[in-house]
Amino acid sequence: MSSSKAADADVRAVHELFVAGEVDASYLASTPLRRVVVESWQRSLARGVDPDRGGAQSSELALSVARMRATHPLASALPVIRRLLVDDARSSGVMVAISAADGTLLWVEGDATACRQAESMNFVPGADWSERGAGTNAPGTALALDAEVQIRGTEHFSRLVQPWSCTAVPVHDPVTGTLIGAIDLTGGDDVSSSQTLALVRATVVAVENHLALLRFTEAPRVESRSAAPRLRVLGADRPRWESSDATGRPTRAALTGRHADILVLLSRHPEGLSADHLATLLDDGHLDVVTIRAEMSRLRRVVGPELLSSRPYRLTAPISSDLAEVFDALARGDVAAALDAYAGPLLGKSVSPAVGRLRTELSTGLRGAVMATGDLGLLRRWLQLPEGSDDRDGWRRLFDSAEPVDRARAGGHLAGLDFEFG
Structure with a gap:
């Protein structure tokens, strides 16, 4: 047996033990598995990804792929991607996949035979290949980490995907720095080479330059809207502030928990908050005005002094946020869009009572809208x-209403809940 095949066999054996629950994360850390793969396997298992199912279930957006393609910023860059990647892939057993930021595949092109074979694992436009939907895979994991990733054969979480290897690089808006999607090459073992990574990376640079040139020629009002500051506070990632400097270059800053709390509360109170009121919302009044003033002074250095005013404390210009996107989508009855924007609980580590109320309101409202x-x-x-993992009523509804495969999955999950909680 060759060294590469022996290594694949070793990884496959570790994978079987891990998904069967016979070894834990500490055991994985003692194996030759790359850290990025170990951590992705852990996330995949925690999110309930089925290793025996196809690469991903079709997302709800499959019915509106045409609309997504027409409005997605990467649509304008298709000629660049096809010239640099797709043209050479058509006769080489390789596929080029372009995904949106939520992991939905928008285009899958390249070798016709490979594309037909990949249909068996649902590697098709409209399918959800986010890490939470498909487990460890290059485009999904690249989006989850916002970093270029290569996943080799048996490193995939789903068994059906393990015959393939893939290389993916995320794509960002050239002005705001916002993650807008990923470009992926999927094929045989050669696809996980350093040369392939360099090729995909160069393509992404060309695409981002193309988008920057288009943005430069757009009307100033569009430029201004695109560069609006953005707050990201949903999900397990550290809260972030995204904006642009005076030259239009994107800037990003990780926020402390307290600063993220303050920005969330100010965004929900456009009329402004006094120092006393803000202290109460942050910590049931256990903070004093001096502490609040010190925090606001530090926060101004992060977001810019022109954006925050005092007496009362308020935002002087609109900001966008993933939190507002979910609330807005729920308000207009677009539940699918609300789920798209919802990366997870609002500031899960925050102890602010006001943020906790917002967190509960958002999660409960989204769940109620889905059920309705x-x-x-x-x-x-x-x-x-x-x-949703512990939502017994939701899993019961899926068990009662779904097709046999989903019924089996829901029944197993309910049995697990019964075992854990009684």
């Missing part, structure tokens, strides 16, 4: 979220 639709596809997406 009666749409099994939306229900499946909710159950894949951290809050």
